[in-house]
Amino acid sequence: MTKTPANGNGTTGDERRPTSHDPSTAGIENRIETEGDPGSGGGLPYETVTTPVLVVGAGAAGARVAIELAESGIDPLVIGKRDHGDAHTTWAAGGINAALGSLDPEDDWTIHAADTFTEGHHLNDPEAVELTTREMPDRIRELEAWGMPFDRTADGDINQRYFGAQSYRRTCFVGDRTGEAMLETLIERAQALDVPYRENVLITRLLSDGERVDGAVGFDMESGEGLLVRTNHVVLAAGGFSALYHRHSSRDDENNGDGQALALEAGARLVDLEFVQFHPTGMVGDRYGEEWDGRLVTEAVRGEGGRLYNAQGERFMERxxxxQMELDARDVVARAIAQEVREGRGTDDGGVFLDISHRDAAYIRERLPSMVERFESLGVDITAEPMTVAPTAHYTMGGVDIDFRTGETGVDGLYAVGETVAGVHGANRLGGNSLAETVAIGKLVGDHVASAVTDGDADPTVTDGQRALAEREFGALRALADSDGSVAPTALLAELGDLLWDHAGILRDEAGLREGLATLADLRTRTADLRVDGDLTSKSVEYAVDLSASLTVAEAMLQAALERSESRGAHYRTDAPETDADWRANLVIAAGTDGLSIGRRGVGEPSPAVREALAEGYELDYHHLE
Structure with a gap:
């Protein structure tokens, strides 16, 4: 899958990466040899590494899989495309859900599951939801035992806060840096187990015949050399695809759909791609600068009592x-903000005001230290004045179709986990459930993969055909680096971001989606004229590699959004604004010789215990918080 760039960020594409190599490979027997002839047929020198399990992605999901493997006596190889510890998990600030009952003892996992189904508009995979919600109290205790410094109540229990659309206070937190603290904890645990790790490596293709995987191909972004990984087991934990949008809460070179594209090309299926969550509160406005546009203002601000006002000073969520006011579901609040702006009651920057200054300043500094620090650096004191916010693309509910007990994708030897997959969240994600899914399902997947590894996996076979495929990929990467056309990858990625924002954003309709698909086809045509500046150590090549994955996933998302002719959760069609009971089905996407195909699949039912919790109709009443 030699692809082409992530999102336009104004770079020229010719800067070099800083060298900070720390690939600990203790505990794994790597066979390494340099192969290929750079002077022959456009080839690329490459290193061959052997491992029983390859984990692609080094955020929380990948780390938890690797920990479980290591604790089972398996030495996986974890590959990340950033420096060790620099994963998107760190951007999840507000908290992680578990029905501990620290403050609300009546809460339990069935109510957590019911809230998740309600927020997901009943498109969730029942097994995925129930495994996650049942597992989470134990996973929180596990993180606590590993040293995660959760905030505490006066009695010393793990503290919990409200998040949107949750019936009880069940979101555990570390101030407003929960994801960062969690990833640090997981990495420390992995390092204590000597889990091998390679950083700054980008996987560009899985070696697959559509039935099974025999390894993976990529390149080291520091050295510029190719990498062939021989393995019978690959776990994809590479994140989602929200950064395809013009305004998003990710970094431009992450969450660009590479995990979904790798899986699709390898023969796996995707599901629920039409559901993209727009977080209601992303930073917006000239006072913050372009660098901060779309960056997340954590839901913890509203969970701690933050209020939304339009430019006329109205607390508009009352309408x-x-x-539930500001703590209604994210899709509801995001559409409300979009409606206020569209009807002329927004700020000059196209946003609204988020204000928490009515709370005590010391309390705000204690509970939201990162937010206070960030805005102070931009000249805004959130303890005394409001922030300007607007919706931003934040999370993708869709992804690879898996069995949640095993992580299996239907392609032998290929597994997936985390935001790379679909199922837990249905049509809209409950805030605080993303971090929960990574550790709850990550443990289960790691346990299953460990049980699937046999003695024969110590010396996996790469067939002559697969090696030839790998060498073709290396040749394509070398050719990509030498591309001397007239169109920069970052320019096409920026156009793709605008296209999706305009035609597949918070509000959609058939005409806009069809126009988006036509414009996407034009973008594909223009990739034949790419200009890539530099060699394989340049950011330009990374963006060029990302582009084809982004185009593949964008097409699948647009097709699914066009197919679903109703409104449900995060997918809102202005030409079909009602939810249709006949559309309580998942859309499943597969790649074939004639392009993408879309099929419909029915949704299972929750267990009797969860159905009982749903029938009780638990719901947050915001006003008792005031």
Whole structure:
């Protein structure tokens, strides 16, 4: 899958990466040899590494899989495309859900599951939801035992806060840096187990015949050399695809769909790609600068009592959700903000105001230290004045179709986990469930993969055909680096971001989606004229590699959004604004010789215990918080 760049960020594409190599490979027997002839047929020198399990992605999901493997006596190789510890998990600030009952003892996992189904508009995979919600109390205790410094109540229990659309206070937190603290904890645990790790490596293709995988191909972004990984087991934990949008809460070179594209090309299926969550509160406005546009203002601000006002000073959520107010579901709040702006009640920057200054300043500094620090650096004191916010693409509910007990994708030897997959969240994700899914399902997948590894996996076979495929990929990468056309990858990625924002954003319709697909086809045509500046150590090549994955996933998302002719959760069609009971089905996408195909699949039912919790109709009443 030699692809082409992530999102336009104004770079020229010819800067070099800083060298910070720390690939600890203790505990794994790597066979390494340099192969290929750079002077022959456009080839690329490459290193061959053997491992029983390859984990692609070094965020929380990948780390938890690797920990479980290591604790089972398996030495996986974890590959990340950034420096060790620099994963997107660190950007999940507000908290992680578990029905501990620290403050609300009546809460339990069935109510957590019911809230998750309600927020997901009942498109969730029941097994995925129930495995996650049942597992989470134990996973929180596990993180606590590994040293995660959760905030505490006066009695010393793990503290919990409200998050949107949750019936009880079940979001555990470390101030407003929960994801960062969690990843640090997981990495420390992995390092204590001597889990091998390679950083700054980009995987560009899985070696697959559509039935099974025999390894992976990529390149080291520091040395510029190719990498062939011989393995019978690959776990994809590479994140989602929200950064395809013009305004998003990710870094431009992450969450660009590479995990989904790798899986699709290898023969796996994707599901629920039409559901993209727009977080209601992303930074917006000239006072913050372009660098901060779209960056997340954590839901913890609203969970701690933050209020939304339009430019006329009205607390407008009273019109849209008088009971749950600012803590209604993310899709509801995001659409409310979009409606206020569209009807002329927004700020000059196209946003609204988020204000928590009515709370005590010391309390704000204690509970939201990162937010206070960030805005102070930009000249805004959030303890005394409001922030300007607007919706931003934040999370993708869709992804690889898996069995949640095993992580299996239907392609032998290929597994997936985390935001790379679909199922837990349905049509809209409950805040605080993303971090929960990574550790709950990550443990289960790691346990299953460990049980699947046999003695024969110590010396996996790469067939002559697969080696030829790998060498073709190396040749394609070398050719890509030498591309001397007239179109920069970053320019096409920026156009793709605008296209999706305009035609597949918070509000969609058939005409806009069809126009988006036509414009996407034009973008594909223009990739034949790419200009890539530099060799394989340049950012330009990375962006060029990302582009084809982004185009593949964008097409699948647009096709699915066009197919689903109703409104449900994060997918809102202005030409079909009602939810249709006949559309309680998942859309499954596969790649074939004639392009993408889309099929419909029915959704299973929750267990009797969860159905009982759903029937009780638990719901947050915001006003008792005030």
């Amino acid at each position: 849209y959700s008088p009971d």
